[in-house]
Amino acid sequence: MNNIVSIDKVAKVFRVGDEDFTALHEISLDIEPGAFMSFVGPSGSGKTTLLNLIGGLDQPTSGSVFFKNVKLGELNRTALAEYRRKNLGFIFQTYNLLPVYSVYENILFPLLLDGNKESAVRRSVLDMVDSVGLSDQIKKRPSQLSGGQCQRVAIARALVKKPELILADEPTANLDAENSFQILELMRELNKQFKAAFIFSTHDEKVTKYVNREVGLEDGRVCWDKRRNGSGSFE
Amino acid sequence: MIFNIAWKNFSRQGIRAVLNVMVTALAMIAVVFNISLYNGFQAQTTRNMIRTDVAGGHYRVPGFDILSPTEWEDVTRKIPESLDDLPNAERASALVQQGQLFPNRRLYPVQLRGIDVHQTLLDLPLDGLKSYGERVEDIIPAVLGVKMAQKAHLKQGDTTVLKWRDRHGVVDARDLLVVDVVTMVNSRVDEGVLWLRLDHLQDMTQRQNEISWVAVKEFQGPVQGMEFQEVDELIADILNLIENDRKYAQVFWVILIFLAGIGVFNTQILNVFKRQKEIGTLMALGMTSAQVVGLFTLEGSMAALLSVFVALLLGTALFAWFQSVGLDISHLAESTIPVHENILLDIHSGEVVSTIVIIVSVMVLVSWLPVRKITRLDPTLALRGRAIT
Ligand SMILES: Nc1ncnc2c1ncn2[C@@H]1O[C@H](COP(=O)(O)OP(=O)(O)OP(=O)(O)O)[C@@H](O)[C@H]1O
Ligand SMILES: [Mg+2]
Numbered sequence: 329m330n331n332i333v334s335i336d337k338v339a340k341v342f343r344v345g346d347e348d349f350t351a352l353h354e355i356s357l358d359i360e361p362g363a364f365m366s367f368v369g370p371s372g373s374g375k376t377t378l379l380n381l382i383g384g385l386d387q388p389t390s391g392s393v394f395f396k397n398v399k400l401g402e403l404n405r406t407a408l409a410e411y412r413r414k415n416l417g418f419i420f421q422t423y424n425l426l427p428v429y430s431v432y433e434n435i436l437f438p439l440l441l442d443g444n445k446e447s448a449v450r451r452s453v454l455d456m457v458d459s460v461g462l463s464d465q466i467k468k469r470p471s472q473l474s475g476g477q478c479q480r481v482a483i484a485r486a487l488v489k490k491p492e493l494i495l496a497d498e499p500t501a502n503l504d505a506e507n508s509f510q511i512l513e514l515m516r517e518l519n520k521q522f523k524a525a526f527i528f529s530t531h532d533e534k535v536t537k538y539v540n541r542e543v544g545l546e547d548g549r550v551c552w553d554k555r556r557n558g559s560g561s562f563e
Numbered sequence: 564m565i566f567n568i569a570w571k572n573f574s575r576q577g578i579r580a581v582l583n584v585m586v587t588a589l590a591m592i593a594v595v596f597n598i599s600l601y602n603g604f605q606a607q608t609t610r611n612m613i614r615t616d617v618a619g620g621h622y623r624v625p626g627f628d629i630l631s632p633t634e635w636e637d638v639t640r641k642i643p644e645s646l647d648d649l650p651n652a653e654r655a656s657a658l659v660q661q662g663q664l665f666p667n668r669r670l671y672p673v674q675l676r677g678i679d680v681h682q683t684l685l686d687l688p689l690d691g692l693k694s695y696g697e698r699v700e701d702i703i704p705a706v707l708g709v710k711m712a713q714k715a716h717l718k719q720g721d722t723t724v725l726k727w728r729d730r731h732g733v734v735d736a737r738d739l740l741v742v743d744v745v746t747m748v749n750s751r752v753d754e755g756v757l758w759l760r761l762d763h764l765q766d767m768t769q770r771q772n773e774i775s776w777v778a779v780k781e782f783q784g785p786v787q788g789m790e791f792q793e794v795d796e797l798i799a800d801i802l803n804l805i806e807n808d809r810k811y812a813q814v815f816w817v818i819l820i821f822l823a824g825i826g827v828f829n830t831q832i833l834n835v836f837k838r839q840k841e842i843g844t845l846m847a848l849g850m851t852s853a854q855v856v857g858l859f860t861l862e863g864s865m866a867a868l869l870s871v872f873v874a875l876l877l878g879t880a881l882f883a884w885f886q887s888v889g890l891d892i893s894h895l896a897e898s899t900i901p902v903h904e905n906i907l908l909d910i911h912s913g914e915v916v917s918t919i920v921i922i923v924s925v926m927v928l929v930s931w932l933p934v935r936k937i938t939r940l941d942p943t944l945a946l947r948g949r950a951i952t
Contacts, residue, residue, distance in 0.1 A: 385946070
């Protein structure tokens, strides 16, 4: 298989007090490289849980998650950190920028973490800042930016190391319509440009217009899986 | 890399970091200050006793007990030659007898302390007695401490009647002239004590050359007919008193350290608590647990180091100032504690170091433990701010 992510009969059970709560019921899914897709479903349907499992931030109760044939369950903590560092970009609903860092430093951060010297990657950081249209704000701190601008920084931070997979948990939930469209447009642009796969979770209708594939979740089960066909409508 | 991040995080926290550092520094200063004050109290007390009374120890006539005035009369003897021959700077002979003053027609029992006026071993302001001859005349010259003068309602130039008994038990009485009222740093040689010339007291009691004790600069080996008492024995009661005080000081030290520790703990925990999401984000970005823990521990260590630096700086300034003023404890002058002047700090390096070590350890520990706990849980909890609640 040459999927970027394979989810094989993944279940997730949370223990709440002394009761078990099943957030995901044996889900199976394959995601191809360069996908631009979303998990949609009502609140509590398990979207975040599924993204966390793909990101190696959480472990399934049963079943396996593969990233390009590597079974995440077999990686230890350090290897998981490396997996995230090398292959993943995260975009959060609440942006999660590092508050004491400037726009430039926030975007530079993943590259430094990966062992690059600043002088060697300066150019690509500046290009990235440019790609998300923030060249004028480069020295500002997150607290001095609008929500839309923060999310652009977060997107740039996720993309700067050219990962193969971007996980975006409700990236537009805190943004108004105008900003949501811009952000989605930007991500689709970057998806084409960098060939990175994007997986969103959302209950935002607007997202549907942009994605090529939509997986519907309800009560921890996949209830539909639609792809855009050649003529641009879902089937 | 981690170091750079830590430094950025630390140096850009702004006012919160400054406050954190200041609070920690002040806590350390307070802790050291408190214990040093007690040390100073102890040191000064001991020093005063030694300076004015005890010197390097006493050769005492066996059986002499300063607490049994009724026996003073009989517990005397001629001064041994070996001690008498010592230079003035190395021995101070004293004869102690009972007497009664009658200021304002009231009876006031006193300790008559005859002291060799030529001695320079003890630091006693008795120059007023020097100009008198060796034989006592019609009027007995005496020096009083300020407190004694107050209690007996006497001032310089006053005369009053002094009664005492000679070696045969015969009561004698004569006029006494207060030639000087002086400040005594040791209240134990002030209250109830009437300072006379040794030769006068010997003359008055017909105890030529007799003494109760000889204070010496240092131990001279055994002396026939005398009993040597070391400094520690002579100030044992004071040492006991101080030792009790010290225990309180140490308990207080522990409490202060504990409070300081809790303060530091609280600030750090709050810091980590507020930054849970950041911890989760760092892990999502691919930092290993060890890196995140290292980062926070490093930040904590930076704060700790800076606190130590600030504490040393401020502390040195504060202590220097304090040493030039001292703590006025004149309100304690009524007690039997032999200190009269202002108390200075006595800083023990061991206590300074242990204070620093404890506070710094707490600081580093609480920036390490909770973060380690968070990074060992799954990062999703930290991202949702639920790892520590
Ligand atoms: N750590 C946890 N402990 C217990 N239950 C959890 C935990 N995380 C998620 N759940 C539960 O699992 C279910 C799925 O949660 P999840 O966050 O994946 O939903 P979601 O689809 O992302 O919802 P939303 O749209 O509100 O973000 C919910 O019922 C939630 O209460
Ligand atoms: Mg969610």
